[in-house]
Amino acid sequence: MNSSHLSWCLSNISPQPMLPESYYAGMCVASSGEKQFYFLVSKGWLIYLVTAVLIPAVASLVVLYWSLNKWGKHPIARSLVHYALPQSGWRAVASSVNTEFRRIDKFASGAPGARVIVTDTWVMKVTTYNVHIAQQQDIHLTLTESRQHELCPDLNTPVQFLTIRVSSINPNVKPFDIRLNSTEYGELREKLHTTVRNAHNVVIHQSLSDMFLDTFKIQVELNQRYHLSGNQELEPCIGCMQIAANIKLIKVCREPNEGECQQCYCRPMWCLTCMGKWFASRQDQQHPETWLSNRVPCPTCRSKFCILDICIVC
Ligand SMILES: [Zn+2]
Ligand SMILES: [Zn+2]
Ligand SMILES: [Zn+2]
Known part of the structure; x- marks a missing residue:
């Protein structure tokens, strides 16, 4: 995303447009004498030569224009400048994007020609010729379409693709669409700070673990609460480090000396x-119907607990 990246990209693409001229020169050398003259002026070859010279020339001019003002005219730089503070410029935005892009906790999905990347601050769609970028804090997301593909060679189940429109309240940022498999929808929602509006009430086919997680949360909400004593403080969850730990395991399902818990x-x-993820991961993956009723060991001390023993801290 910085100027060294850009110049690297350009150095890779620029030699290719010179191939047609080499071909033309080669053909001139190959033909001889009078024949060579007719070859040089024949209409088709003139058009060929003009095109072969014009395209690289125009491309070079475009690149030259982009490189003005230290690559400040490049389309990516011009889209980043909408997020820049007056004193810092697009480079500060680019480095923020770069830093977040390198983190392993980003959401990334889609084929190389239409990649969707969501970081803590940014939503991006990277296509072959374009980079769309929007800042999470000023976007509205709307689920606009769902398409079902019945035949997928790897899986027996139908695959559902969702189209989500990303519109920014920033008038300089054009709305764009992102597409993803419905099984990745849960993961995307976790990374977003805003909700996705389901305008047409599309039924989303979630992955098995996402469906379980929803049921698990509803079930745990019904359990008894654990009241934190005054001097205790909640540390960040050691699984995700994103939010405060809020679960305490207390054996409440049976009397203290009864049962397996x-x-x-x-x-x-x-x-x-x-x-919830831990609870699902310790189960027989072939029999999800038994998951809610099974016991799993505590991730830290290994004592067994059931879903009734999971108490939300308040
Ligand atoms: Zn966590
Ligand atoms: Zn424990
Ligand atoms: Zn129990």
Whole structure:
């Protein structure tokens, strides 16, 4: 995204337009004498030569224009400048994008020609010739379309693709569409700070683990709460480090000495989502219908607990 990247890209693409001229020169050398003269002026070859010279010339001029003002005229730089503070310029925005792009917790999906990337601050769509970029804090997301593909060679189930329109309240940022598989929708929602408006009430086919996570959360919400004593403080969840830990395991399903569940003495260390993921990961993946009724070990002390023993800290 910085000027060294840009010049690297250009150095890779610029030699190719010179191929037609070389071909023309080669053909001139190959033909001889009078024949060579007719070859040189024949209409088709003149058009060929003009085109072969014009295209690289125009391309070079465009690149020259982009490079003005230290690449400030490049389309990517011009789209970034809408987010720049007056004193910092587009380079500061580019470096923020670069830093977040390098993080492993970004959401990335789609084929190389239409990649969707969501970081903590940015929503991006990278196509072969274009980069669309919008800042999370000023966008509205609308689920506009869903398409079902019945035949997918790898899977037996139909695949659903969702189209989400990203519109920014910033008038300089044109709206753009992102497409993704419905099974990635849960992961995308986790990364977004805003909700996706489902304008046409599209039924989303979530992945099995996302569906489980929704049921798990509803179930845990019904359980009894754990009241934090005054001097205790909640640390960040050790699973995601994103939000405060808010789950305490207390054996409440049976009397203390009855049943398979055991009392866990760990302090709250996990958030509800991470605990749900852990709960699902320790189950028989072939039989999701048994997941809610099974017992799993505490991720830290290994004492067994069931869904009734998961208490939200308040
Ligand atoms: Zn967590
Ligand atoms: Zn424990
Ligand atoms: Zn239990």
